[in-house]
Amino acid sequence: MAGCRFKVRRKAWDLPFLAEPEELAGLRRVIGLHLGLWGLPDVIDSARLCVTEMVTNVITHVGHGTPTTLTVSMNGQFLRLEVSDPDVRALPTLLAARDEAESGRGMALVDSVATRWGVMLGVDAKVTWCELATGLRAADDHIEAPQVASAEALLVLCCLNADGTGATPLSVAVAEEATVGVIASLLLWLRTHGCDAREALDRAYTRFEGAIT
Structure with missing residues (x-):
C-alpha cells in the first residue's frame, strides 16, 4: 500500500483561434485555468510567457488574423506547448536583441525559460514548440508536497x-x-x-x- 500513487490524467487539448493582440489575454487566462486543473501551478507563469511570445511572433511576422492553433500536452515529465500557423516561410529566430529593443526578444524570452524549443515544418504549416520542466517524474505524476x-x-x-x-x-x-x-x-x-x-x-x-x- 505504501507504493500506491493516484495518477493524474492530463489529456492533450487544442485551441484554434485567430492571431490578434486582443486574443493574448484570453489565451493567458485559459492557460492559467487549465494548468491549475492539471495540478501544475508552478509552470503557469512560464507557460503564459511562452505562449504570449510565440503567438506574438505569428502576429508580427505572419500577420494579424492568421488562423492559429495552440496545443498543450505532456511529453513525459515536460509540459509541451505548440503554436501552429500556415506560413512555412516566416521562421522564428533567436536574436540577441538589446534589452531596450521593442522587438526581436520573443524567442530569446522563450529560450530563457524553456528547457528546449524548436520549429517543425510541414507541407502547408509550421509548428513552433517549447517544453517546460514540471518537476514531475512522469506525465501522470503529481507535484510532491x-x-x-x-x-x-x-x-x-x-x-x-x-x-x-x-x-x-x-x-x-x-x-x-x-x-x-x-x-x-x-x-x-x-x-x-x-x-x-x-x-x-x-x-x-x-x-x-x-x-x-
Missing part, C-alpha cells in the same frame, strides 16, 4: 475494501468520491459536537487558498 502526501495516504486508507485490499482501479475518480465522503463525515462530526461546520469549512478553504498561492 507534505500536505499532498498526507492526504494521499489518508485516501488510500479510505479506498480500502472490507478485506483490506485496495479499491480497483485506484484512480483519481475513486479518490475524489472518497474525498467528498471524508469531508461530509468530518462536517457531520463537527456539527454533532456543537461546532460550526460552515465556519470550519470556510477556514479550511482559506488555508487551501494560502497553500496554492
Whole structure:
C-alpha cells in the first residue's frame, strides 16, 4: 500500500483561434485555468510567457488574423506547448536583441525559460514548440508536497475494501468520491459536537487558498 500513487490524467487539448493582440489575454487566462486543473501551478507563469511570445511572433511576422492553433500536452515529465500557423516561410529566430529593443526578444524570452524549443515544418504549416520542466517524474505524476502526501495516504486508507485490499482501479475518480465522503463525515462530526461546520469549512478553504498561492 505504501507504493500506491493516484495518477493524474492530463489529456492533450487544442485551441484554434485567430492571431490578434486582443486574443493574448484570453489565451493567458485559459492557460492559467487549465494548468491549475492539471495540478501544475508552478509552470503557469512560464507557460503564459511562452505562449504570449510565440503567438506574438505569428502576429508580427505572419500577420494579424492568421488562423492559429495552440496545443498543450505532456511529453513525459515536460509540459509541451505548440503554436501552429500556415506560413512555412516566416521562421522564428533567436536574436540577441538589446534589452531596450521593442522587438526581436520573443524567442530569446522563450529560450530563457524553456528547457528546449524548436520549429517543425510541414507541407502547408509550421509548428513552433517549447517544453517546460514540471518537476514531475512522469506525465501522470503529481507535484510532491507534505500536505499532498498526507492526504494521499489518508485516501488510500479510505479506498480500502472490507478485506483490506485496495479499491480497483485506484484512480483519481475513486479518490475524489472518497474525498467528498471524508469531508461530509468530518462536517457531520463537527456539527454533532456543537461546532460550526460552515465556519470550519470556510477556514479550511482559506488555508487551501494560502497553500496554492
